[in-house]
Amino acid sequence: MAVARTDANPSIRQFQVPESRSPWRRAWRDLWRSKLALFGFVVTIILVFVAFFAPILAPLDPANINIAERFSLPSAEHPLGTDNFGRDIWSRVIYGARISLQVGVTSVIFALILGVSIGAIAAYIGGWVDNAVMRIMDAVLAFPSIMLALLLRFVLGPSITSVMLAIAIIRIPIFARTIRSSVLSEREKEYVEAARAIGQTHLRILFRHILPNALAPLIVLSTVLFANAIIIEASLSFLGIGTPPPKPSWGIMLSDGRQFMQDYPHVVLFPGLAISLSVLGINLLGDGLRDILDPREVYQ
Amino acid sequence: MIDNNRRSFWVVLVLTIVLILSMACAVPSPEVTREAAGESADVTQEGEEVVSATPESQVAGGGTFVGGLFGTIVTIDPHTAIEFSDAIVNPLIWEGLVAMGADGEWKGKLAESWDVSDDGLTWTFHLREGVQFHNGREMTADDVIFSLDRILDENTGATMRAHFSKIESYEALGPYTVKLVLKNGAGTFLSQLGLGVRAAVIAKESVGPDGGITEPVGTGPFKFVEWKPGDEWRAKRFDDYWDEVAKLDEVVFKILGDDTVRLTALQTGEVDWISRIPYDQAVKLQENPSDDIVLELLYENRTLRLNFNHTRPPFDNLQVRKAVAYAVDKAEFNEAVWFGVGNPHNQPFAEGSFLHLGVDDPYRHRDIEQAKAMLAEAGYPDGFEFDVNGHPFYRDDWEILQAQLAQAGITANVEILDSAQWAKRGRELDWDLLVASQSGIYHWDRTFGYFEQASTASWLVGGYQNDTVSELLAEGRNQADLTKAKEAYGEILEILQGDVASLFIAGEPNVQAWRSWVKGYDPNPSNTSLVWPGGGLNYVTLEGK
Numbered sequence: 048m049a050v051a052r053t054d055a056n057p058s059i060r061q062f063q064v065p066e067s068r069s070p071w072r073r074a075w076r077d078l079w080r081s082k083l084a085l086f087g088f089v090v091t092i093i094l095v096f097v098a099f100f101a102p103i104l105a106p107l108d109p110a111n112i113n114i115a116e117r118f119s120l121p122s123a124e125h126p127l128g129t130d131n132f133g134r135d136i137w138s139r140v141i142y143g144a145r146i147s148l149q150v151g152v153t154s155v156i157f158a159l160i161l162g163v164s165i166g167a168i169a170a171y172i173g174g175w176v177d178n179a180v181m182r183i184m185d186a187v188l189a190f191p192s193i194m195l196a197l198l199l200r201f202v203l204g205p206s207i208t209s210v211m212l213a214i215a216i217i218r219i220p221i222f223a224r225t226i227r228s229s230v231l232s233e234r235e236k237e238y239v240e241a242a243r244a245i246g247q248t249h250l251r252i253l254f255r256h257i258l259p260n261a262l263a264p265l266i267v268l269s270t271v272l273f274a275n276a277i278i279i280e281a282s283l284s285f286l287g288i289g290t291p292p293p294k295p296s297w298g299i300m301l302s303d304g305r306q307f308m309q310d311y312p313h314v315v316l317f318p319g320l321a322i323s324l325s326v327l328g329i330n331l332l333g334d335g336l337r338d339i340l341d342p343r344e345v346y347q
Numbered sequence: 348m349i350d351n352n353r354r355s356f357w358v359v360l361v362l363t364i365v366l367i368l369s370m371a372c373a374v375p376s377p378e379v380t381r382e383a384a385g386e387s388a389d390v391t392q393e394g395e396e397v398v399s400a401t402p403e404s405q406v407a408g409g410g411t412f413v414g415g416l417f418g419t420i421v422t423i424d425p426h427t428a429i430e431f432s433d434a435i436v437n438p439l440i441w442e443g444l445v446a447m448g449a450d451g452e453w454k455g456k457l458a459e460s461w462d463v464s465d466d467g468l469t470w471t472f473h474l475r476e477g478v479q480f481h482n483g484r485e486m487t488a489d490d491v492i493f494s495l496d497r498i499l500d501e502n503t504g505a506t507m508r509a510h511f512s513k514i515e516s517y518e519a520l521g522p523y524t525v526k527l528v529l530k531n532g533a534g535t536f537l538s539q540l541g542l543g544v545r546a547a548v549i550a551k552e553s554v555g556p557d558g559g560i561t562e563p564v565g566t567g568p569f570k571f572v573e574w575k576p577g578d579e580w581r582a583k584r585f586d587d588y589w590d591e592v593a594k595l596d597e598v599v600f601k602i603l604g605d606d607t608v609r610l611t612a613l614q615t616g617e618v619d620w621i622s623r624i625p626y627d628q629a630v631k632l633q634e635n636p637s638d639d640i641v642l643e644l645l646y647e648n649r650t651l652r653l654n655f656n657h658t659r660p661p662f663d664n665l666q667v668r669k670a671v672a673y674a675v676d677k678a679e680f681n682e683a684v685w686f687g688v689g690n691p692h693n694q695p696f697a698e699g700s701f702l703h704l705g706v707d708d709p710y711r712h713r714d715i716e717q718a719k720a721m722l723a724e725a726g727y728p729d730g731f732e733f734d735v736n737g738h739p740f741y742r743d744d745w746e747i748l749q750a751q752l753a754q755a756g757i758t759a760n761v762e763i764l765d766s767a768q769w770a771k772r773g774r775e776l777d778w779d780l781l782v783a784s785q786s787g788i789y790h791w792d793r794t795f796g797y798f799e800q801a802s803t804a805s806w807l808v809g810g811y812q813n814d815t816v817s818e819l820l821a822e823g824r825n826q827a828d829l830t831k832a833k834e835a836y837g838e839i840l841e842i843l844q845g846d847v848a849s850l851f852i853a854g855e856p857n858v859q860a861w862r863s864w865v866k867g868y869d870p871n872p873s874n875t876s877l878v879w880p881g882g883g884l885n886y887v888t889l890e891g892k
Binding site for chain 1: 607742
């Protein structure tokens with residue numbers, strides 16, 4: 048068997064000669080070329096940066112109530128003004144990024160791990176297992192996602208963890224479906240057959256050989272669903288059952304400010320902008336990644 | 348290529364036209380569903396009467412008065428109605444034996460006078476003679492008996508049934524005399540008889556074969572015309588009313604649930620009167636008064652309070668409760684949540700009302716040092732943490748309380764539950780602090796009656812029990828002389844305050860606004876309805892509308 052491997056290697060190397068740079072390097076270069084994707088990338092980086100350094104960047108405690116200064120317009124002291132309780136909107140928007148990021152990352156990672164495991168195993172085993180699992184996933188998908196999130200949030204109880212769990216659960220089937228179709232097409236390829244022939248275990252074949260080849264769509268999907276998780280968190284908070292007070296979620300800021308919107312538009316303008324900008328940025332990054340990671344692009 | 352473009356242009360054009368047409372067709376559909384909803388309700392609508400809305404006799408200052416309500420009308424059956432909007436419209440049509448006057452005292456309505464025996468248990472009501480129902484028949488003692496029968500009938504589901512179970516017997520002594528004998532509870536009896544029109548005297552012609560109200564026949568100043576659930580409610584003047592006959596030809600109430608929509612409707616003159624204006628808007632209107640709009644903040648008996656769970660730590664400890672009472676800044680709370688329009692207080696009974704008890708508030712001003720000292724005394728020098736089951740209604744309230752308690756070192760982890768979960772955990776006493784409000788208070792017992800474990804609402808005040816309070820409660824309930832009862836309730840408030848049984852924070856005003864062409868309207872703070880003894884819509888005229 049060792050002989051077979053050394054025999055195979057030179058031919059592969061020969062085939063890859065024109066493509067000297069690694070695929071990740073190429074992706075990086077493509078990112079710099081696409082203006083929109085770069086914009087998305089920068090926005091995402093800023094979001095992560097802001098969330099990470101919130102205590103340093105925020106001038107005031109986001110929960111600090113000061114009724115005497117309610118509804119102040121943007122000024123040097125309060126760059127984005129204050130809300131109905133006189134809290135600094137700038138600090139609240141910055142801390143809000145933390146919640147959005149936390150909810151987005153956690154729920155996507157959770158959904159990714161569970162969804163990929165379920166979908167990949169179902170596809171690899173095939174037959175009735177595949178059928179049963181995927182019908183369950185279809186059933187979950189059939190619900191409008193926000194409805195299901197609402198329902199799950201009520202079942203799981205009121206906390207930020209249950210919000211993240213609820214968002215993760217409604218996203219599992221999407222990951223499962225995506226990985227399933229990739230695994231189905233990869234499963235029949237020669238290299239898998241080869242791996243099987245040399246006696247590798249099913250799990251090793253699945254996670255060591257097939258999965259890395261099905262990674263690109265998952266990365267794209269993760270970014271898109273990450274943006275989506277931010278929106279769902281904001282929606283749940285807007286409906287009053289998302290992040291509990293006094294954590295300054297963007298959705299809560301919108302729903303609290305809504306009744307004063309006519310007289311003090313800045314109360315909802317900035318959290319609204321924060322949501323749209325970060326969702327737009329992450330989506331653009333996702334779109335860019337899809338173009339960049341699309342294997343067909345290589346030959347063009 | 349050009350061909351392709353041209354084709355796609357036509358496709359887009361046709362699609363656009365189809366879209367516009369389908370939108371145009373879709374517009375009338377809400378009206379259709381509304382009509383259908385109206386028909387399915389258990390109210391017969393006399394469509395023809397609506398069309399011939401022209402008044403029979405022209406009165407100066409008459410016309411159509413249009414009100415904007417924030418909540419839907421749920422029923423026109425006075426005996427089962429509990430919703431806010433029901434309480435506003437029902438008294439236009441229905442009347443009870445007694446009603447609360449603007450001064451907070453009980454006035455005779457269909458009863459001209461009443462006698463109470465010395466033991467307070469036998470009540471004889473002398474009915475007003477010559478009172479006509481809307482169908483022209485005279486109201487007599489038989490109708491009072493019929494109405495009491497209906498309220499006490501389990502199948503009716505009347506809201507006052509449980510309260511009236513203390514009536515031992517009732518009978519007509521003549522066409523205009525009714526005698527009631529009570530088992531106990533003489534002190535609160537009038538307040539139960541006069542709570543809105545929940546004990547209205549109705550004509551038996553109103554009731555259909557299934558026991559529900561099919562054709563409202565009451566004695567009020569307005570005759571029912573029609574009700575489209577979720578949309579509007581109409582009544583017209585009753586010319587043979589026994590008291591002040593209305594000048595308005597017709598009264599219409601529209602359901603305008605959205606605060607902004609309702610206020611805009613008033614500002615454009617689409618409606619003449621609205622209630623419940625967001626407080627920030629009310630303050631703005633007060634600061635920039637308009638010639639077209641009159642705004643009034645009515646301080647009825649109402650409270651928002653912080654209740655403690657007395658059955659488990661940490662709030663079963665008096666020092667901890669005192670710490671909370673010192674830490675809460677009632678004035679700041681009022682400013683933050685209600686834009687300063689509320690009245691910080693120590694009792695739900697508004698100043699100026701007969702029910703107001705002259706007891707000082709030891710927690711009027713915040714004292715954070717005292718709060719910390721109390722906590723140290725209780726064994727929590729560094730404060731403590733606890734979980735709050737918040738009701739979605741009170742999210743703003745909790746954000747402020749959370750911040751205020753935090754300054755004393757008490758960390759409240761607020762979780763917002765939905766109403767059903769909130770009520771479930773509430774009843775199981777699975778909470779530490781609870782914010783709740785109370786309104787519709789016509790007697791002290793409505794508030795203080797909760798403060799003994801025998802009460803069904805004992806869970807709302809955390810299972811508080813104090814034997815002296817229970818004795819005084821019994822005394823107050825059985826005292827038909829309200830001036831004497833007031834002393835007992837003053838003592839109760841002193842004890843409750845000493846125990847910090849509950850922390851009464853502040854009362855919200857009932858904000859009403861109306862166009863300045865509405866003349867003769869002087870709202871009554873003790874009565875949420877629009878008709879009361881000596882005032883109301885039957886005294887109103889529209890001038891220059």
